Amino acid sequence: MISRIILKSSLPCRNTLPWRSLFSRGLADKPKFDAEMSEMYVIIANQHRHPQGPWPMILERAKKHLSSNPSPKILDIASGMGEPALTIATSLPSAQVVSSDVSEEMVLKAKSVAETMDNMTAVLANAEDLSQxxxxxxxxxxxxxxxxxxxxxxxxxSESHRVLKPGGTLIATTWDSNDLMSVQRDVMKVVLGRDPPAPLLNPLSLNEPGLFSKLLADAGFTNITSSTSTYPFNLGKDKNFQWKMLTMLYKDKIAELGAEDTAKHAFFDIVPKYSVIENGDLVIPKNTFMLTVCNK
Structure with missing residues (x-):
């Protein structure tokens, strides 16, 4: 799947508006999940297959906790185009796996994947309302x-807890730290001249120590355990793609400010701090997630 200066005076005059007003107005709506963002999503998502990434580790925990259940029913929330539901369904052929997502576009793609499987379906569902x-x-x-x-x-x-059977297991991953976000944050510090607010689509919204465990406990979950794992993101050789990928959450704000040149110069200065070059590819090595397992 992100130095500090004041905006240059050569930028369009609209940049002289109060920065808080500009930023909050520009982030009133979440970034649209357009075709370009979908392409980036696919490239990043496929890297979740890394041995230390979330999909193999979710599968490992799923197998462990379902070892005595010959035909489990599994709901995968926020599956996107069908993962890790497909990984689980493929490895556990006796399971019935439901892939779910709030995006109609993603569900259509997940359905095309599910059609190739005997034990997987894909449905439109909002994690906050699983009343179906x-x-x-x-x-x-x-x-x-x-x-x-x-x-x-x-x-x-609470909805995840409700649909689980008594004794059922929840396995979830959340970001602990993510240098894709570190790059984007540092670029916006240059553009704005100060620390930017968190984006509305904030992958780090649950990285405060103890926050996710508390929310789980408040929802009724027990036996809450967590561990972390770190894996790399390979962003290839295309510098234009790297730029788009590593600024996608703020791209609308950068465009609104007319700050593309400032942001690009900052980007190419900042990205070496968080990356290495492997066989000519730009690799962001430090992306750490928390894997949490708990029971109803």
Missing amino acids: FDTDTFDMVTCCYGYMFAENKPQAL
């Missing part, structure tokens, strides 16, 4: 990088 599922339905709920984006996080976790 009965209480005590699933043996397991999985969620890879989804709960961070819920507007009402307690409600989303």
Whole structure:
């Protein structure tokens, strides 16, 4: 799937508006998940297959906790185009796996994947309202990088708890630290001349120590355990793609400010701090997530 100076006087005069007004106005709506962002999503998502990435580790935990269940029912929340639901369904052929997402576009793509499987379906569902599922339905709920984006996080976790059977397991990943975000933050510090607010689509919204565990406990979950893992993102050789990928959450604000040149100069100064070059590819090596497992 991000030095500090004041905006240059050569930028268009609209940049002289109070910075808070400009930024809050520009972030009134979340960035649109357009075709370009979808392409970037696919490239980043496929890197979650890294041995130390979330998909293999979710699968490992799922197998462990379902070892005595011959035919479990599993709900995967925020599956996007169908992962890690597909990984789980492929590895556990006796399971019934439901891939769910709030985006109609993503669900359509997940359905095309599910059609190739006998034990996987894909549905449109909002994590904050799973009323289409009965209480005590699933043996397991999985969620890879989804709960961070819920507007009402307690409600989303409460719904996950409700649809689990008593004793059922929740496996979730959330970002602990992410240098893709570090690059974007540092670029915006240059553009704005001060620390930027967090983006509305904030992958780090649950990285405060103890916050996610507290929300889980408040939702009724028990036996809460967490561990961390770090894996790299390979952004290839295309510098234009690297620029777009590493500024995508702020691209509308950069465009609104007319600050593309300032942001690009800052980007190419900043990105070496967080990256290494491997076989000509730009690699961001330090992206750490928290894997949390708990029970109803």
